[in-house]
Amino acid sequence: MVAQKLxxxxxxxxxxxxxxxxxxxxxxxxxxxxxxxxxxxxxVPKRILDKLAEVISN
Numbered sequence: 345m346v347a348q349k350l351x352x353x354x355x356x357x358x359x360x361x362x363x364x365x366x367x368x369x370x371x372x373x374x375x376x377x378x379x380x381x382x383x384x385x386x387x388v389p390k391r392i393l394d395k396l397a398e399v400i401s402n
Contacts, residue, residue, distance in 0.1 A: 348397075349388050353381055355400050369399040 356366060363381055367374035372395070380388045 345387050345390070345393070346385050348393055349381070350383065352393060352396050352400060353383060356381075356396075359400065361400065366396060366399055369402075370395045 356363075363378045364374045367377040370377070370392075372392070377392075377396075380386075380392060
């Protein structure tokens, strides 16, 4: 799960997408998403990773 989190963060950076933009597209709180997306080993719920992956792929 940590690898998926880091991969999604990298894809966001490559697209030039900010956490605030991703959170808005997901309908999620930007501050909370920012806390989840810190580059550490803290797990992120799968449903949030799935939504983020969907937003990034669009």
